[in-house]
Each structure stands twice: as C-alpha cells, then as structure tokens.
Amino acid sequence: MQELTHYIDGQHVKGTSGRFADVFNPATGEVQAKVPLANSEEMDRAVAVAAAAQPAWAATNPQRRARVMMKFVALLNRDMDKLAEALSREHGKTLPDAAGDVQRGLEVVEFCIGAPHQLKGEYTDAAGPGIDMYSMKQPLGVTAGITPFNFPAMIPMWMFAPAIVCGNAFILKPSERDPSVPLMLAELMEEAGLPKGILQVVNGDKEAVDAILHHDVIQSVGFVGSTPIAEYIYGTGCANGKRVQCFGGAKNHMIIMPDADLDQAADALVGAGYGAAGERCMAISVAVPVGEETADRLIEKLVPRIEALKVGPYTSGNDVDYGPVVTAAAKANIERLVQTGIDQGAKLVVDGRDFSLQGYEEGFFVGAHLFDNVTTDMDIYTKEIFGPVLSTVRAKSYDEALGMAMDHEYGNGTAIFTRDGDTARDFASKINIGMVGVNVPIPVPLAYHTFGGWKKSMFGDLNQHGPDSFKFYTRTKTVTSRWPSGIKEGGEFNFKPME
Numbered sequence: 001m002q003e004l005t006h007y008i009d010g011q012h013v014k015g016t017s018g019r020f021a022d023v024f025n026p027a028t029g030e031v032q033a034k035v036p037l038a039n040s041e042e043m044d045r046a047v048a049v050a051a052a053a054q055p056a057w058a059a060t061n062p063q064r065r066a067r068v069m070m071k072f073v074a075l076l077n078r079d080m081d082k083l084a085e086a087l088s089r090e091h092g093k094t095l096p097d098a099a100g101d102v103q104r105g106l107e108v109v110e111f112c113i114g115a116p117h118q119l120k121g122e123y124t125d126a127a128g129p130g131i132d133m134y135s136m137k138q139p140l141g142v143t144a145g146i147t148p149f150n151f152p153a154m155i156p157m158w159m160f161a162p163a164i165v166c167g168n169a170f171i172l173k174p175s176e177r178d179p180s181v182p183l184m185l186a187e188l189m190e191e192a193g194l195p196k197g198i199l200q201v202v203n204g205d206k207e208a209v210d211a212i213l214h215h216d217v218i219q220s221v222g223f224v225g226s227t228p229i230a231e232y233i234y235g236t237g238c239a240n241g242k243r244v245q246c247f248g249g250a251k252n253h254m255i256i257m258p259d260a261d262l263d264q265a266a267d268a269l270v271g272a273g274y275g276a277a278g279e280r281c282m283a284i285s286v287a288v289p290v291g292e293e294t295a296d297r298l299i300e301k302l303v304p305r306i307e308a309l310k311v312g313p314y315t316s317g318n319d320v321d322y323g324p325v326v327t328a329a330a331k332a333n334i335e336r337l338v339q340t341g342i343d344q345g346a347k348l349v350v351d352g353r354d355f356s357l358q359g360y361e362e363g364f365f366v367g368a369h370l371f372d373n374v375t376t377d378m379d380i381y382t383k384e385i386f387g388p389v390l391s392t393v394r395a396k397s398y399d400e401a402l403g404m405a406m407d408h409e410y411g412n413g414t415a416i417f418t419r420d421g422d423t424a425r426d427f428a429s430k431i432n433i434g435m436v437g438v439n440v441p442i443p444v445p446l447a448y449h450t451f452g453g454w455k456k457s458m459f460g461d462l463n464q465h466g467p468d469s470f471k472f473y474t475r476t477k478t479v480t481s482r483w484p485s486g487i488k489e490g491g492e493f494n495f496k497p498m499e
C-alpha cells in the first residue's frame with residue numbers, strides 16, 4: 001500500500017500524527033494509497049518554514065518571480081499526460097477532462113506571468129507643495145488554501161499561483177480524496193526555480209484546517225468546497241482576523257426559451273449536466289424549459305442523448321463520457337437523493353439506478369438520471385446532488401423561470417438559451433448569480449476575468465483569479481512624502497486638505 005506524504009521545506013515528509021485516510025481508485029473501488037492527516041504540530045512546522053522563507057521571496061523582484069511561473073507552465077505542459085493520469089486515477093474523471101483540469105489551472109499561471117504589471121502601484125506627483133504620494137502592493141506573508149476534491153489541479157493553482165507570484169508563501173491543504181496531483185505540483189514549482197518553503201502541501205482533514213484557522217502567523221485563507229464548510233471557515237477565519245474568501249456549493253439553472261435551438265440546448269445540457277459525473281460546481285443541475293411545448297420537445301431530445309452516454313473507467317481513454325463519482329459515500333448520497341425525488345413525486349424519465357459495469361462492479365459508477373415535473377419544494381431541487389442527475393422544472397413564463405433561479409439560495413452559475421437578444425440582455429442584467437452564460441452552458445470565466453458566485457455560493461469580497469486575485473494576495477500601503485522643504489517651517493498641528 002502506497003503511503004503518501006506531506007511536502008514541507010522542499011521534501012516529502014511522512015505523517016507523524018498516526019492518522020490516515022484511504023485514497024480510492026473510484027473506478028475499481030480499491031484503496032490505492034493512504035494519505036496522512038496532519039495535526040497542529042505538523043502544521044506549525046510548515047508555517048515556521050514558510051515564515052522563514054517568505055521575506056527573501058518577497059524581496060525577489062517581480063520579474064524573477066514571474067519567470068518561475070513561466071518555467072512552471074513549460075513543466076506542466078511537459079508532464080501533462082502524467083498529471084492527467086494521476087488525477088484520473090484518484091478522482092475518476094476521464095483523461096481528457098483531467099487534462100482540462102490541469103489546463104484551466106495552467107491558464108491562471110499564465111495570467112500570473114503578468115505580475116510585474118499587476119503589481120505596479122499608484123503614484124501622484126506633487127500631491128501638495130513638495131509632496132508626493134504613492135501606493136505599494138505588498139504581499140501578506142504566509143497564506144493558506146483549502147481545496148475540494150473535484151478539481152485537484154485547477155483550484156490549487158488558482159490559489160497558489162497568484163499568492164506566490166505576489167511574494168507570499170503558500171500552504172496548501174488539498175482534499176484528502178485526491179492529494180497526489182497537488183504534491184506533484186509542489187515538486188514542479190521547485191523544479192521551476194521556486195525556493196523551498198514557499199509552496200508546501202500539508203495533507204489533512206478538519207484538524208489541519210482548524211490548525212490553519214487558529215494560526216496567528218497565517219494571514220489569509222482561501223477555501224473552495226461545500227457551503228456548510230465554507231460558512232464555517234469564513235466565520236472562524238474572519239473572527240481570527242484573517243483575510244478570507246470562501247467559495248461554496250451550487251445549483252445551476254439553465255433556462256430554455258421557446259425560441260431556442262433545442263438540439264443545441266439538449267447537447268449543451270447533456271455535456272453540462274453529466275460531464276465529470278455532475279461533480280462540477282458549474283454543472284447544470286436544473287433545466288427550466290419555458291412553456292409546456294418547449295418542455296415536451298426538450299425531454300424528447302434529451303432522453304436518447306442521455307441513454308447513449310458512455311460511462312466507464314478513465315483507462316478507456318476517449319471512449320467514455322464520464323467516469324465514477326469520487327467515493328462510495330458520494331454514490332450513496334446521490335442514490336438517496338434520487339429516491340427522495342421519486343418519493344416526493346418527480347417523474348424519473350431516465351432511470352440510471354440499475355447501472356452496472358462488467359468488471360467494475362465495485363467501482364463508484366452512477367448511471368445517468370433525468371427527472372421531469374420537479375417542483376421547487378423537492379429535495380432534488382433545493383439540495384446540491386453533485387452527481388449525474390438532471391432535474392427539469394417546467395416554467396410557464398420567462399418571468400417565472402427568472403424568479404426561480406433568483407429565489408434559489410445558491411448563485412454560482414446559470415445559463416439562458418434563446419435566440420432573442422432582448423431576453424438575453426434582460427436575464428444577464430437582472431439575475432442575482434455570479435456567472436452567466438448566454439447560449440453557453442458552463443460559463444467559467446477565463447483566467448484574466450474573475451471567478452465567483454453570489455448568495456450562498458460565495459463568502460467574501462474578492463473573486464478568484466484575474467485582477468481580484470492580486471488584490472486578495474496583497475495589502476496596499478500608501479506613502480506620503482515631502483522632500484524639498486522638509487519641516488523647516490516648523491510643526492503643523494491641524495489636519496489640512498492639500499493646498
């Protein structure tokens with residue numbers, strides 16, 4: 001049995017707490033490794049190493065820091081296949097999807113190569129007689145991030161690349177479900193020239209997270225995961241005086257207007273609903289056709305597409321549409337919610353409950369499900385299922401569909417499919433959701449824009465990546481200086497506006 005490690009001070013370090021979690025191969029159901037779960041002493045050690053290494057890194061000029069990112073991009077491309085394979089083996093997603101996970105992280109690293117420009121401060125010449133004023137963006141010091149299982153490459157990179165290029169040290173506490181790729185990324189960053197101790201990986205569960213939240217030296221915490229944990233981390237981190245941003249769960253609606261191209265909408269729904277087995281925070285989990293006729297035609301188009309989905313292990317390469325879910329517990333939770341849907345009166349149009357794959361009977365595979373006639377009081381509508389289950393809620397009008405998405409407690413992503421520009425503009429303008437697609441089912445913004453939901457999908461003020469990440473990982477200091485006349489006129493006692 002492989003025993004995974006932490007990555008502290010440039011070395012793989014065995015866990016000393018005596019606690020471990022199982023890391024599965026979700027396709028076979030086998031335990032393939034044990035990951036150590038850190039205690040607070042192990043976290044203390046990583047923080048001490050980070051605090052010692054960070055000042056010299058902050059004093060390294062931004063161009064040199066950016067060059068580490070340039071080299072890192074080259075190494076990610078060199079090792080893309082290896083990273084994707086390791087990712088699929090622990091997560092279960094298909095190989096092309098795993099490569100996409102690495103790629104969407106890599107794009108944020110590319111954006112971070114522009115750090116010298118992003119970190120330029122502001123300067124006002126002659127703000128008063130002989131007075132100049134300038135603002136600097138300085139790193140916070142030691143920063144930390146806690147990441148979910150579903151994007152084990154992309155989300156760590158979304159956090160550590162901007163943190164590090166801004167001159168911070170970063171401690172990553174990845175998901176205990178799929179920790180191998182984060183460890184590989186830390187090694188690659190050092191191969192790219194990053195000094196030891198600037199990026200460390202401390203594996204663990206709640207105990208390691210609490211050690212982060214209560215550590216005085218750690219200045220900021222980034223979190224991505226489920227909403228109850230996001231609320232806990234936001235509350236505790238803020239109460240302890242840290243800068244915190246937390247991104248939580250989702251229930252993303254796609255509204256299909258009667259004028260939409262229904263073939264296009266059905267294709268989009270199948271990819272966005274079932275890709276990665278529905279384990280994406282931007283997955284579409286609710287289809288809202290407007291009008292009975294639209295709904296009937298949409299269901300008619302969806303059923304054969306969903307029944308044709310190929311579900312299998314990543315080792316089948318390009319021949320599968322989606323793989324297993326991450327654990328047996330995740331599978332059981334999905335099955336339980338499907339049963340509540342049936343019990344509460346929704347119509348199960350595509351029933352994936354009997355799905356089984358020969359040779360992989362112990363794998364965590366879940367067949368594709370499609371519900372129709374879902375109502376907004378049902379559990380399958382109110383709760384995040386995080387599996388290959390699409391719910392259809394029929395709306396009578398555009399206003400009803402819009403109101404439905406607006407009333408849901410989550411506000412991560414949404415989409416509208418229509419040929420009418422007026423409707424699309426109205427939707428984009430009114431909706432209280434952070435990321436909006438117009439005829440685009442999964443509107444994940446590119447690296448140079450920012451990513452973040454609204455309502456219970458996000459806690460904090462600044463989004464991930466793009467310009468916001470440079471704000472999150474720096475502090476502004478503003479200097480007012482007077483040189484020519486000094487204080488030779490004598491002291492000043494009144495608080496005056498600039499003359």
Ligand code: NAD
Nearest residue numbers: 147148149174175205206209225226229247248249250281
């Ligand atoms: P999770 O909340 O179970 O775990 C996320 C992280 O929190 C992990 O590192 C885990 O070890 C840690 N954690 C778990 N329980 C904890 C506890 N009691 N106290 C402290 N830390 C704890 O989430 P997950 O299952 O890994 O990921 C799936 C969830 O993440 C879904 O809800 C999904 O919507 C969400 N997600 C959101 C975004 C976004 O940007 N909004 C992106 C990806 C995933």
